[in-house]
Amino acid sequence: MEFRYLVSFLAIAEELHFGRAAARLHLAQPSLSQQLQRLEREVGVELVSRTSHEVRLTPAGEAFRKEAERLVGQAARAVEAAKAAAQGRSGTVSVGFNFPAGLSVLPPTLARLAADHPKVQAQLWERRSGPQVEALLNDELDVGFVYGRPRTAQLESRELLSLPVVAVVAPRHPWARRESISMLELGERPCVLFRRGQSPAMHDAIVHAAARAGTELVVAEEVDDPLATAVVVAARPLLGFASAARAVRAGSQGLVAVALTGPVPRLNLYAAWRAGDTSPVLEAFLASLAASGPFTWREPDPEPGPDRLSPAS
Incomplete structure (x- = not known):
């Protein structure tokens, strides 16, 4: 059964006039009549009753009309879905992110994406930078928000903001009441x-800042998960590290954040995606990201008192 026969039949059913239906379809009236006859032969019943005074649907035609409208409507929706996907107006983009991105970058970006491309959905995955880069290279993510520019030609990236690394300790730690800790003292x-592969840029920022200060870290434990790090730091007289964004917001651990100085380790946050990826949903997401910037990290005003607890993990 040819699709055009269904379209012609529906035009006749709506107009109940062969001349008007033919004009609407830009067909000659004899051609329209032939299409209806072929359709009726295929279906095996009369669908349209026509006299010199009246055109009407038969009971079979009324039943056939409902299903024909459903089929033609589905075809139209299929065409629209294909066009929307090709233009980046529908589909799913898989996004990896870390804490600062989730705090400062993703909310305005997703709001803009929803406004400009309401049928594009974002699937979000919180991961450290190393696993994000691996997932990007394995086509498991479309875009990631990572520390440090990825050092591979397989990925493109865009710098978004810069923020410091701070130390985190339990309230009973000897340094908990300090305003700052010099990198030299970390020895x-x-x-x-954490293991370097989890977040190479953050690992290097900390280790290299200590080396520039003339000391070396005394690593008692390697813990990759940020929440587990907070638990270990809360339970033992150890010092941990966090981005300033995480240190300000993760209050449930009840840890103290202390600034690092001399020099201050800093992290640069990047958006990264596969080089040459021209998928419409990725382009829609990156356009929303660009329209939502620029992004900056503003350190919060310090609260009074040396006993201020600043969350971290």
Whole structure:
């Protein structure tokens, strides 16, 4: 059964006049009549009753009309879905992110995406930078928000903002009441660090800042998960590290955030995606990201008192 026969039949059913239906379809009236006859032969019943005074649907035609409208409507929706996907107006973009991105970058970006491309959905995955880069290279993510520019030609990136690394300790730690800790002093106390592969840029920022200050970290434990790091730091007299964004917002751990100085380790946040990826949904997401910037990290005003608890993990 040819699709055009269904379209012609529906025009006749709506107009109940062969001349008007033919004009609407830009067909000659004899051609329209032939299409109806072929359709009726295929269906095996009369669908339209026509006299010199009246054109009407038969009971079979009324039943056939409902299903024909459903089929033609589905075809139209299929065409629209294909066009929307090709233009980046529908589909799913898989997004990896870390804490600062989730705090400062994603909310305005997703709001803009929803406004400009309401049928594009974002699936979000919180991961450290190393696993995000691996997932991007394995086509598991479309875009990631990571620390440090990815050092591979397979990925493109865009710098978004810069923020410092701080130390985090339990309230009973000897340094909990300090306003700041110099990097040189880190060689005097054991710390918790993560494996470099989890977040190379953050790892290097901390280790290299200590080296520039003339010391070396005393790593008592390697813990990769940020929440587990907070638990270990809360339970033992160890020093941990966090981005300033996480240190300000993760209050449930009840830890103290202390500034690092001399020099201050800093992190640059990047958006990264596969080089040459021209998928419409990715382009829609990146356009929303660009329209939502620029992004900046503003350190919060310090609260009075040396006993201020600043959350971290």
